[in-house]
Amino acid sequence: MLRNKEAFKEAFVTKLQSMFGKSISDASVTDKYVALARVMRDNISMDWVQSNDQYTEKEEKQMYYFSMEFLLGKFLDMYLINMGLKETCQEALSELGISLEELEKEEPDPGLGNGGLGRLAACFMESLAALQLPGHGCGIRYKYGLFEQRILDNNQAELPDNWLKDGYVWEFRKPDKAVEVHFGGNIRMEEQDGRLNCIHENYEAVAAVPYDVPIIGYRNNNVNTLRLWNAESINDTFDLASFNRGEYLQAMEYRASVGMISKILYPQDNFYEGRLLRLKQQYFFTSAGLQSIVRRFKKKYEDIRLLPDKVAIHINDTHPAVAVPELMRLLMDQEGLGWDAAWDITRRTISYTNHTIMPEALETWPIDMFKQLLPRIYMIVHEINEQFCKELWKQYPGNWDRIANMAIIADGLIHMARLSVVGSYSVNGVAAIHTDILKNHIMADYNQFYPGKFNNKTNGITHRRWLVKANPKLSALLNETIGETWVYNPMDLKELSKHADDKRVLEQLRRVKQNNKKALAKYIKDQNGVTVDPNSLFDVQIKRIHSYKRQILNLLHIMDLYNRLQENPDLDIVPRTFIFAGKAAPGYYIAKQTIKLACTMAAKINNDKRIKDKLKVLFLENYSVSLGEVVFPGADLSEQISTASKEASGTGNMKFMMNGAVTIGTMDGANVEIRQEVGDENIFIFGLTSDQVFDYYNRGGYNAWDVYNNDLRLKTVMEQLSSDYLGVDRGEFQPLYSYLLHNNDEFFVLKDFSAYAKAQSDVDLAYRDKDAWAKKSLQNIANSGIFSSDRTIMEYAEDIWKIWPVNVLGKRKK
Numbered sequence: 001m002l003r004n005k006e007a008f009k010e011a012f013v014t015k016l017q018s019m020f021g022k023s024i025s026d027a028s029v030t031d032k033y034v035a036l037a038r039v040m041r042d043n044i045s046m047d048w049v050q051s052n053d054q055y056t057e058k059e060e061k062q063m064y065y066f067s068m069e070f071l072l073g074k075f076l077d078m079y080l081i082n083m084g085l086k087e088t089c090q091e092a093l094s095e096l097g098i099s100l101e102e103l104e105k106e107e108p109d110p111g112l113g114n115g116g117l118g119r120l121a122a123c124f125m126e127s128l129a130a131l132q133l134p135g136h137g138c139g140i141r142y143k144y145g146l147f148e149q150r151i152l153d154n155n156q157a158e159l160p161d162n163w164l165k166d167g168y169v170w171e172f173r174k175p176d177k178a179v180e181v182h183f184g185g186n187i188r189m190e191e192q193d194g195r196l197n198c199i200h201e202n203y204e205a206v207a208a209v210p211y212d213v214p215i216i217g218y219r220n221n222n223v224n225t226l227r228l229w230n231a232e233s234i235n236d237t238f239d240l241a242s243f244n245r246g247e248y249l250q251a252m253e254y255r256a257s258v259g260m261i262s263k264i265l266y267p268q269d270n271f272y273e274g275r276l277l278r279l280k281q282q283y284f285f286t287s288a289g290l291q292s293i294v295r296r297f298k299k300k301y302e303d304i305r306l307l308p309d310k311v312a313i314h315i316n317d318t319h320p321a322v323a324v325p326e327l328m329r330l331l332m333d334q335e336g337l338g339w340d341a342a343w344d345i346t347r348r349t350i351s352y353t354n355h356t357i358m359p360e361a362l363e364t365w366p367i368d369m370f371k372q373l374l375p376r377i378y379m380i381v382h383e384i385n386e387q388f389c390k391e392l393w394k395q396y397p398g399n400w401d402r403i404a405n406m407a408i409i410a411d412g413l414i415h416m417a418r419l420s421v422v423g424s425y426s427v428n429g430v431a432a433i434h435t436d437i438l439k440n441h442i443m444a445d446y447n448q449f450y451p452g453k454f455n456n457k458t459n460g461i462t463h464r465r466w467l468v469k470a471n472p473k474l475s476a477l478l479n480e481t482i483g484e485t486w487v488y489n490p491m492d493l494k495e496l497s498k499h500a501d502d503k504r505v506l507e508q509l510r511r512v513k514q515n516n517k518k519a520l521a522k523y524i525k526d527q528n529g530v531t532v533d534p535n536s537l538f539d540v541q542i543k544r545i546h547s548y549k550r551q552i553l554n555l556l557h558i559m560d561l562y563n564r565l566q567e568n569p570d571l572d573i574v575p576r577t578f579i580f581a582g583k584a585a586p587g588y589y590i591a592k593q594t595i596k597l598a599c600t601m602a603a604k605i606n607n608d609k610r611i612k613d614k615l616k617v618l619f620l621e622n623y624s625v626s627l628g629e630v631v632f633p634g635a636d637l638s639e640q641i642s643t644a645s646k647e648a649s650g651t652g653n654m655k656f657m658m659n660g661a662v663t664i665g666t667m668d669g670a671n672v673e674i675r676q677e678v679g680d681e682n683i684f685i686f687g688l689t690s691d692q693v694f695d696y697y698n699r700g701g702y703n704a705w706d707v708y709n710n711d712l713r714l715k716t717v718m719e720q721l722s723s724d725y726l727g728v729d730r731g732e733f734q735p736l737y738s739y740l741l742h743n744n745d746e747f748f749v750l751k752d753f754s755a756y757a758k759a760q761s762d763v764d765l766a767y768r769d770k771d772a773w774a775k776k777s778l779q780n781i782a783n784s785g786i787f788s789s790d791r792t793i794m795e796y797a798e799d800i801w802k803i804w805p806v807n808v809l810g811k812r813k814k
Helices: 005-020 029-057 076-082 086-095 100-104 116-130 240-244 248-261 272-300 304-310 323-334 339-347 367-373 375-395 400-406 416-422 432-442 444-449 463-469 472-482 490-499 503-528 551-567 589-606 625-634 652-658 671-678 690-699 704-710 712-721 734-741 749-767 770-782 789-801
Strands: 062-066 135-140 148-152 155-159 179-183 186-192 195-201 204-216 223-232 311-316 350-353 364-366 413-415 426-429 454-456 537-542 576-581 615-620 637-640 662-665
Touching (some): 005 029, 005 086, 029 100, 029 204, 062 116, 062 272, 076 086, 076 100, 086 100, 116 135, 116 204, 116 223, 116 311, 116 463, 116 789, 135 272, 135 789, 155 589, 179 272, 186 375, 195 375, 204 272, 223 248, 304 311, 304 339, 311 789, 323 339, 323 350, 323 416, 364 367, 367 375, 367 413, 375 400, 400 444, 413 416, 416 444, 426 789, 432 444, 432 454, 432 671, 463 472, 472 503, 490 789, 503 615, 503 625, 503 770, 537 625, 551 615, 551 712, 551 749, 576 625, 589 734, 625 652, 637 652, 652 662, 652 671, 662 671, 662 770, 671 770, 704 734, 704 749, 712 749, 734 749
Parallel strands (some): 062 311, 350 426, 537 576, 537 637, 637 662
Antiparallel strands (some): 148 155, 179 204, 186 195, 204 223, 364 413
16 A cells, blocks of 8 residues: 555555666656556555445446547546545655656547547546446447547648557456457347247357456545457457468458457548448447446346346447347347346336437438348347337327337438437436427427436536646635535535635635636647737637537637727727637538638737737647646636537536636526526626527528628628638638528527627626626636536436445545
8 A cells, every 4th residue: 555655655666677677767757657557556456356346245236337438538647636645646756856747748648539428428437436336437449539630731630549559557458358249140030949039140250358447436445447348359360271261361351340340439420331330339339338237247146137226227328329229139139038028127227318409419320231230139129119109109199290200210210319218217418408408399209208207417527637636726725715625525615605705815816817827828839839928818619619619600709809900909908818629520621611710810810910919819739638627727718609509518618617717608508507506797698599599490580691791790701701811712711601601500600799799898898807807707616516527426326327325445545
């Protein structure tokens, strides 16, 4: 045990010598990082084994969270914080002449996620362990992440995100826990002992090998498991006989096909092979995870019918929706249950979170593709659909339109969101307004058919990473002002509200923010070569680049501000630093053009001496968790400007809020609940409401050209967009111009422009009063506790999963 710094030094030096045969003076920074990580692994492993043993011995119900993404961030610092060893480690290494901060830079950001979906899953994993809840993750061990983003000539370039090139020190390979996953082939039914058995033949077999990552709780002994599956060939040994028979190329083709399954996060799906690979990935990790769970369950319990009492399986969006038919397959084909018994168990075991109402994210699969790749699973889905449609016919006899709109298989497609709803016992949205839209619009028919199945669980973020780790100066101020209980009970942040009129606290809060802004300014200077003023208002929009998130609305407003400054360089405005970051999907042309517009504007505005540095625009490349940990603490204004009704929840809005930024946003996602918590005076709300948006969609009546022709400021910037005004060819941004006007502005960018500009003027006025702004910042921090993922997870645990805390025995960490 690492009881004190002397024990830590001894363990570190011993590990360095045993692993590398080097002294501290001879070891590289990488050697030292790996040695430190191995010391941590040794200590974590003891609690990990003990946690698994006690969960099993106490026969606790356990939850398994299936997600295509886990955007984890770096672990070393979080492990040290959670184990209460940060100061001990820093002191020990310092006395050995080593900088902990330098070692932490050696750790890669795992390329296991893209955006909010994956980061939410990671926050949930941390909160589960912190709350001593027996909950584990199941995903894919991608060799390459989404991509490494570089900005070249103002364009996004995608490079391989080879995050595993030097290995990953926190993972534990478990080849003895491997299972087989089968693709393709054919199915025949054979009668044996009076029952029909399913025989799957001529399939392609893939080995799913688990790599386990420990997820440790905060100052407790609980260690849960994130199990990531790697696709491998069933037999990797060289077969000389098959080579001599001319079958070697066939074997190599098989190995290449297998390797692709876990090679890259989100292969492009704008062509058949890419879509097929994505479906293959989804079934691969879902089948592997369920097989592993059932196998573990049967080691402890003889009766498979007890599964819903001891296991909860949660599917994070529709990517793991094949869990429904796959669990049915396991229960029927391997455990010998009949249809009715298997269906009852499945529907009492699986729960589902919907994350979006965007059509492209409500997954569907062509029947022919699905049937060819997963023949047995298709048979089960087909039967689920048949049974469901019979139920619908009884409820709505003759109402063919309603039945067709609810059927799992319809119009040549398999609808995965529908399958998820039908095959689960709970369906939840992730913000109050999102759940309301699901219940009353997108899935209204299902809500009526399954009364009580739909519920809300507003998203949350782990305050231990996004405040304790990312913002140590603010954390220290909170500890000094309201005590340290908020780390365990984030609702205690409310106590900060009592100090809203304390000038000393407000001054300290301003100082913390200023120091964080200086750190962000240094990062910008180092990475972008641009000098920004920490005294300017840091206006930040960092998130996935997508039309509904409306980065272009922000950019059009910046162009308008720039026009006004060109007309009058002495215009009285608060100097602004606009910061963007986020990735665009490689095949998403409009999103990539949006990035190019931001970078092109930055080049023009940042070099225009006439405007006296009153505006700066930055696009920070390759957004990641680690970059977020620098940006969120330094932000003054949080841009949450999606079209109302489109953002399910958002979690970036919560991270900004918790770090003292004030939100400018629409009544969308969790913005609605943030407004409820902080009050109208501490947020800037503008634009159409979700009801107004739905009214336009359903009844029409919106004409983008009318807005364009009646707003001179807007018309000016739009015309500049389609000209050579920005120093590029006249047609460069014509696609954006056409997208907004000729497509009638599907996300109401033009419609909300005037209201957004007015809200930004209100921000300008408010920021001038430093004391008043500091109070807004304080109230945002004080009311952010409800958006901790601890609260979210407790609601899931109590209302949906029915799992309870387990105090893993052992010496509690101080």
